[in-house]
Amino acid sequence: MARIAVVAGDGIGTEVVAQARKVLDAVLPGVEATEYDLGAARYNRTGEVLPDSVLAELAGHDAILLGAVGDPSVPPGVLERGLLLRLRFAFDQYVNLRPSRLWPGTASPLAGVKAGEIDLVVVREGTEGLYTGAGGSLHRDTPAEVATEESLNTRHGVERVIRDAFARAERRERRKVTLVHKTNVLTHSGSLWARAFQAVAAEHPDVTTEYQHVDAAAMFLVTQPQRYDVVVTDNLFGDILTDIAAAVSGGIGLAASGCINPERAYPSMFEPVHGSAPDIAGKGVADPAAAVLSAGLLLDHLGHPEAAHRVSEAVAAELAARVPGAPLRTEEVGDRLAAHAAG
Amino acid sequence: MARIAVVAGDGIGTEVVAQARKVLDAVLPGVEATEYDLGAARYNRTGEVLPDSVLAELAGHDAILLGAVGDPSVPPGVLERGLLLRLRFAFDQYVNLRPSRLWPGTASPLAGVKAGEIDLVVVREGTEGLYTGAGGSLHRDTPAEVATEESLNTRHGVERVIRDAFARAERRERRKVTLVHKTNVLTHSGSLWARAFQAVAAEHPDVTTEYQHVDAAAMFLVTQPQRYDVVVTDNLFGDILTDIAAAVSGGIGLAASGCINPERAYPSMFEPVHGSAPDIAGKGVADPAAAVLSAGLLLDHLGHPEAAHRVSEAVAAELAARVPGAPLRTEEVGDRLAAHAAG
């Protein structure tokens, strides 16, 4: 039986996670869920972000479902680095998976792009690059101050995430992988990424490949998002490109994500991309769709593709039936999704 | 009298630069222009990208007007690093200026965004960050390979470009500056940028300021580009954000840019953001608008704001009069723009 750690978090996190759990229970009865109190509320109460003992407990689960953490009362960076990034690194979640679909019933901010036309997934590296914290500064607060930031890239780390991207492309209809980097300027890491990409591509003659500089990819995500299938890229480029991809499809409110250790040596974490939205928290009006889609990614990762499929079908039906602009109730949406997914 | 070095370059570069020169001659009679043969053609003929002797000659000019360089026959990176980046660094062009306007008569790919609503300028740092080439690799082509890429940031370099952004905001109607960085992850350089920004902001109480993480800014450029006035950011973030800004306004075909040394200690360089477009080169159908707008930025930089204004007015009139989809002739557009700007 799957053992899930649930970190509901702050603001609307608790509201949307409750719906995701309903849906999980509906499609996979008997999931064992344990709640962990982490996030802004705990930090403000105790000063703790992620005690080692909690990290050790989390490690004993099959997966983590997270709602959203954060509150204006917490200094920027504390929860991001102390909780989210710490989990990604501690649990070697090297695949940061971010699918973007323009679901029937939703509108793109792009003129002339129709529902169903965008269906891409970004496979973002999650444990290297500019996210390691390497760097420093000298002569702080003087005119002579210098600050460095170092991007660290290993063949090991780059190749494994590229392999994952090709494996995912093999399971999709278009079988296309786009590598995004900035090889004309970031020559050291760019060369490593390009060579690793070529090597893995050679093992997958049935997959179409292309390369784009990050600036061009950012532009094409706006002008021709339809052209992408699987995009593989480094940690920082992935951070930026996935927000653009979310913006041109249903918006960040519908974006799901997974921080995945494909070997399941450690628990993977699944969370909606949206934040804790303190402005609408407690009102029961947050859209649980992204949290529910994240639970779908969790199911897929744990080896329940059929249950995962029922979750996407339920979300697709829900979105298609929505009247644009009509108010929604978090609980009611959760009930409908659970009922639909249970079939 | 202004002494301009003209690097027409490759492909449509020569065609659009010819129109930009017509317009320059029309608004500022007596400009002394010297042509320099640099780009893919010269590289393929001689193996030279930018001989030191040519660099020294360029240094004797007030400004450089560049068309576009590049051709599929040249290995990627050669002209970018050997010519474009070399000029930026050699001539200390620390302000990479990239205005984006949704001109009347042009359509945004964004549904519901109307002409005139987007009017922003990105002030991108041009001489530091991840563009210095710092970094290296070890154990190349083995499973143990590592590659690093280093972002170098100095208080000197960061503060001067932020000062330039505030000075530009002072001259604009909305007087707003948005700092874009990723301070929650890139803590070393992020802290330097944030502190320098605060210090300069304190000297400009009449300018409204805000901060955004780069991922959020990339998203908001798609969902709410109207919110931006002046955006100041580092070299790599600026590379990405300016392509998004171009995409949501008239497209990269209308984007002008300047690589500027505001003190005029060295020549600044002005160029359309588009490339050499080998597919349409020689046909006389390239739109010279971006090259002409770049000449307008050149005029402004050299202290001819009134002439610069006439150039924008001419482009505005030209774009407003266009029939969407109608074919255009480069020469004819150039003639009309020159006549209108001469006024």
Ligand SMILES: CC(C)[C@H](C(=O)O)[C@@H](O)C(=O)O
């Ligand atoms: C919160 C932050 C550290 C994080 C990131 O930069 O990865 C977020 O933007 C994301 O995309 O998950």
Ligand SMILES: CC(C)[C@H](C(=O)O)[C@@H](O)C(=O)O
């Ligand atoms: C050609 C390349 C080096 C350059 C850059 O990255 O700055 C280009 O993308 C630009 O934006 O001017």
